[in-house]
Every structure is written in C-alpha cells, then in structure tokens.
Amino acid sequence: MREPGTEILNVGSAERMQVLGRAIAAAVDVTDDTFTIALEGELGAGKTTLVGGILRSYGVAGPVRSPTYTLIEPYETPGRSIYHLDLYRLNDPDEVEPLGIRDLLTGSALLLIEWPSRAAGAIPAADLWIDIAYPPAGTEGRQVRITPHSLNGASAVRHIVAAIPELRLLSS
Secondary structure: OOOOOOEEEEEOOHHHHHHHHHHHHHHHOOOOOOEEEEEEEOOOOOHHHHHHHHHHHOOOOOOOOOOOOOOEEEEEEOOEEEEEEEOOOOOOHHHOHHHOHHHHOOOOOEEEEEOHHHHOOOOOOOOEEEEEEOOOOOOOOEEEEEEEOOHHHHHHHHHHHHHOHHHEOOOO
C-alpha cells in the first residue's frame, strides 16, 4: 500500500532519469524555502544520475559525481545554494553532527541527500523521499517512488507528475 501522495514512476533510461531530475528541479523552484530531498536505492540504481539532472537545471556543467569521500559537495547557483550529500560511508548517525548539515539549512538551500537511512534521525526531515529500485526481472529501467513529507513536497510531486505524466505507473 502506498503512502498518501506517493507516485511511482517508470524511468527507462539514464537520459529519462535526467529528465526526471529536471522536472524535480522545476517543481522545487516553486518554493523559495529550504528544500530537502532524500534519495535511497541500491548502488548503481541512479541516485547520482537523478542529482545530475537536477543540477543541470540550475546550470551546473561538467560531470556530477557522488561525493562519496568528501561527503558534501556544494554548488552555488543563481538564487539557490545546493548541497549534494552522500552518506554511504557513515557507520553511525552520530557521525553526521560534525558535518554541520544544520548550518546548510538557510534561505532557499536545496539539500540532496543520498543514503539518508545511514543517518537516521540525525538529518533534517525530507520534503521528498525518493526510492529508486531495479524493476522486476524481465523489465528495464528503474522504478522511482516519490513520497512527499511536507506541504512543499506534496506540491512538488503534483508538479513533477504534471510535467512528465508518461512516466507515471497507474497501478501499484
């Protein structure tokens, strides 16, 4: 059973994952508030590819890599500070405090947090929780479950689905 407001999308390629990222960026831009997106999924599922699509929408050029070793990669763009976090290497939620994530929650900052479950309870509540999963055997692409956890998150989900309705899975 789905949580209220959850949408499940079928994303067939890396290019379509970038399209989804651009739709997410456009949806987030509806608000001037700080916005947090949690990204879960197995290694190689497409979290960083999705982040790349989001960053491209803000004019970030060049390769986008997951900050697995630096943990936080900042991006300054016109109108919004963006922070890409990868918490994969954390062993304990207590390791989050020294990163100073609370200091990033200013103005209209956008936090993109890969592996948020590694910091359970030690990071800000997500406006959107995105789970990327490999589809059942015999099908291609990824299944992307987007669940809102705030009013801004719910608004973003509506904007995303309106922008790319062809990705929506109607039965789940």
